[in-house]
Amino acid sequence: MSEYRVYCLDQQGKSVEVQEIAASTDEEAIRQARALKGLRQCEVWRGHNLVAKITDFSLVS
Numbered sequence: 001m002s003e004y005r006v007y008c009l010d011q012q013g014k015s016v017e018v019q020e021i022a023a024s025t026d027e028e029a030i031r032q033a034r035a036l037k038g039l040r041q042c043e044v045w046r047g048h049n050l051v052a053k054i055t056d057f058s059l060v061s
Contacts, residue, residue: 002046004029009041026051 001022008017019036023029026044030052033044044051 002029004033004051005045006033006036007043007045008036009043011041013041030054 001024004021004023006019006021007015008019010016021029021032023032026046029044029046033042033052033054036042041053041055043053
């Protein structure tokens with residue numbers, strides 16, 4: 001299992017909340033991030049590596 005951080009962003013792209021999750025793969029971490037309630041925009045990071053940007057729960061990258 002790897003540790004991931006999900007940074008929840010406001011409309012200006014500033015971090016307003018951080019949640020830590022554990023997942024076996026990047027894809028699993030993205031699924032977990034997308035399942036978080038009330039998020040409009042977030043970034044999923046594994047260490048210093050950006051795994052995904054999610055806006056309105058649509059995968060951007």
